[in-house]
Amino acid sequence: MNIESVIKNNLCTGCGACISEDENKQAKMIWDENGFLVPQLGVNSTQEKMISVCPFAPEQKNEDELGELFLKDRTENYNSKLGYYTNLYAGYAKQFRETSSSGGIATYVFKRLLEEKIVDHLFIVKEKNGEYSYQFFSNFQDITKISKTRYVPVTMVELFEKISTTDGKVAVSGVACFVKAIRLKQYYYPELKEKIPFVVGIICGGLKSKYYTDFLAQSAGCFSDYQNAEYRVKNKESFALDYKFSCVEKNTNKIHMVEMKTLGDMWGTGLFKSNACDFCDDVVTELADISLGDAWIDPYDKSGLGNSIVITRSLLADKIIKSGLVECDLVLDELLESKVLQSQQGSFNHRHNGLKVRVELASSNEKLFPPKRNKFLIDQGFLLNQIQVLRAKTRGNSLSFWKATQNVSLFNKRMKSSLVKLKIYTLINRYLTKYSTKKGVKK
Ligand SMILES: Cc1cc2nc3c(=O)[nH]c(=O)nc-3n(C[C@H](O)[C@H](O)[C@H](O)COP(=O)(O)OP(=O)(O)OC[C@H]3O[C@@H](n4cnc5c(N)ncnc54)[C@H](O)[C@@H]3O)c2cc1C
CATH class of the missing domain: 2.20.25 (N-terminal domain of TfIIb)
Structure with missing residues (x-):
């Protein structure tokens, strides 16, 4: 697989790391027909070099291998699904909860990093002229301008273009594949470890077109x-x-x-999602210094103001959180692994349990896919496999039907049959799971 086949097989999530590896500077990011940002290669683009930092490349280091290199020595715990970590929490930042997406912990951590001069700049996703993109940002007094989740395709091209000439250190926010790209760059260019000393991982259920x-x-x-x-x-x-x-x-x-x-369900159905995300088995941004997501578990999901799941993966990250607790800026409970796993249960079901059948499906259709961690290639029952097949179809249909209609009523009409079918299968599965759990039977 080369970088061209990563793009052709819809396995690119647009991180842009590869652009900085084109020695002839011909590659650039463009919008593809499905509404995603992808590289456009030049005739002399140095593809072999470009593929070395691609998170979806074949023969790429996986998250366990990179975790061992970057986090193992800095953390105390390991869980095969959560990766290396120091502590687990749920709660919120008093100052930023209302103006943030979940509990406002991302904004809080970034503010502390700037205030304490641990970094000089942030590279985060922020509004500009009514749209959203990655931007450099340094003014902690204006920190709420960086808050909130943006479900639009973004790219880190500018980070890799400017990082070596930027004065000072930079903290970055990124979803799992973007964080992996940063770690790959740091692996090949160790000086970037100092330039990017902190990465905030945004737990991601899939990138949307x-x-x-x-x-x-x-x-x-x-x-x-x-x-x-x-x-x-x-x-x-x-x-x-x-x-x-x-x-x-x-x-x-x-x-x-x-x-x-x-x-209706915008996430479990895979609507408008990138194909690449179906081949990502990193549910909780295993390679970040701190991973942040939504606390969709009781009792945290009862509050409309939102709560965050927090996984610290470095001493510095845990220090920031602990001092936030001492200074009463943060309200957090320590969580058990089982609770964190439960908070992302849907994503684990899809990305781990459902992975093998997607890999087999891709293989039988002669589609390329990146190598996956064996521990997540699990056999499931017929019904769960069928759900994966229907989900993949729904995902693909949503992109092609929107392209064809660009109208919500026509789109909804055309999507109806695949969505209804998926819903019926999902409901049957839920019922059977409940029934077999009650009876103590394993499906
Ligand atoms: C595409 C996507 C899918 C997600 N799916 C899930 C999920 O399945 N489960 C779950 O628990 N959480 C998911 N999240 C994360 C969740 O929405 C919150 O972003 C996270 O909980 C942090 O909340 P916060 O209140 O601490 O962040 P805030 O304080 O609101 O700050 C948000 C931070 O995220 C950065 N940001 C915004 N958009 C992006 C982006 N597209 N890429 C990188 N950085 C960005 C901002 O710059 C800011 O620093 C997803 C986020 C994204 C972007």
């Missing part, structure tokens, strides 16, 4: 150009999963909103 936001905007009633999409408008009077999407119509400045719970 830019069509996802178009779909949400139209679902909210906005049918012309829009800006300032907000993916998590919280309802503090309600529970954590009760949030809205909003955007601003450019012509009229009208704010359009839609309750996410009225749109």
